Amino acid sequence: MSSTASQQTLDNLNAAFQGESNAAHRYQAFAKKADADGYAYEARLFRAASRAETIHAQNHSKAIQTLGGVVGELKLAEVIVGTTAENLAAAIKGEKHEFQEMYPEFLVVAEKDGAKVAVRTMTYAMEVEKQHAALYQAALDNLGKNAQDVALYVCPVCGETVTSVPEKCTVCNAAGKAFEKIA
Secondary structure, eight states, X not given: OOOOOOHHHHHHHHHHHHHHHHHHHHHHHHHHHHHHTTOHHHHHHHHHHHHHHHHHHHHHHHHXXXXXXXXXXXXXXXXXXXXXXXXXXXXXXXXXXXXXXXXXXHHHHHHHHTOHHHHHHHHHHHXXXXXXXXXXXXXXXXXXXXXXXXXXXXXXXXXXXXXXXXXXXXXTOOBGXXXXXXX
């Protein structure tokens, strides 16, 4: 099942792969800080988002290969960990950048190319980043007041992140029973 894509779409997918991989790495560090600060829900939220970002990176990697490209060498940036409130604010900023600027720009090129696999993986990631920004904003707005035992679940296909298991994923239509509970 081969498809074609411009070098720009392949470059965009590689940039998205790097960004999602770095976000997953950063959120793991943020989770450790939230745990150390006694913010159990916020730590779990960072772990759930990290899992989702890993799914996005894997999907982008598969799309690059499907389109005949080569996945670039992973370069993890140094993570600067602040307070849990600062980390939530940084996460919100990053998620907003992805769904307001990066993915919309990348999607224009992928759609022009007719690179359906790229359009699908970028759309999935963009929709989930909107959820992450909202979850992070709510966590920041209620820092210290969040119910520490709220569960989080992640769709293994697209990374949708929710507090209760749906019948079907609202992003990719995967069966809700496939969602992973994040500890």
